[in-house]
Amino acid sequence: LPVSTDCLGTPIVYSPVKADLTGNIKKIRAVYDSNPAKFKTLQNILEVxxxxxxxxxxxxGATLALMWLKRGLKFILVLLQSISDGERDEEHPNLIRVNALKAYEIALKKYHGWMLQKLFTGSVYALPYKSDLLKALEKGKEVKEEESIEKIHQFLTRVTPILDAIYEMYTKMNAELSYKA
Structure with missing residues (x-):
């Protein structure tokens, strides 16, 4: 199951999100690539x-990049979990606005100032339909919704503990920042 911001629809709206995530990955990767023996783990990078x-x-540095990357990934995981759990707008069951707003509330809102919060709230109207998102996650293949949801569930089962460990590391190292962007 490929999870990519390309699945989120309108490129003009979500290209800054994609650029932010990929930029943070590049920053972390650059630190790792500078000395792979020294930076075997993310914790090694933070400690150094x-x-x-x-x-x-x-x-x-990479500490700040990873902080924002983990927040973005948490948004994606909460969004997918909400879809997997069957949460939806009863009047518009094929829209994922409810899921995206929940994910934003949990993962990102407290780190964004008023302007970014309003921008996000408006951008949910550019999100794809749930059926289109699931098809994009399946790389365009026609798959039953139940099968896609099961794959999402399997993905979440594997990835959530990894992200939880990164959050725990930030807490233990007192590396979490609460300022607003």
């Missing part, structure tokens, strides 16, 4: 950056 940057940490 904490020592290297002193009081500027965690507002810098």
């Amino acid at each position: 950056e904490k020592e290297l940057h002193g009081s500027a940490w965690p507002k810098i």
Whole structure:
């Protein structure tokens, strides 16, 4: 099951989201690539950056990039979990606005200022239909909704514990920042 921001519909609306996620991945990857033996784990990267940057940490480098990446990934996971759980707008069951708003509320809203919150709320009207999202996740193949939902569930079962471990690491290392973008 490929999870990609390409599945979210209107490129002009969601291209900044995709650019943000891929930019954060590139920043983390660049640090890793600079010394793979030294940076075997994400925790190694955070520990080295904490020592290297002193009081500027965690507002810098791969630590900051991973912080925003994990938030974006949490948004995607909560969105998919909400769809998998069958949550929907009863009047418009093929729309995923309810799912996206729930995911935003849980994963990102508290980190965004008023302007970004309003921008997101407006952008949910550009989201694809649930059926189109599921088809995109299946790389265009026609698959029964139940099969797609089962694949989403399997994906969530594998990925959620990894993301939870990253959140726990940030908490233990006191690396989480609560400022608004």
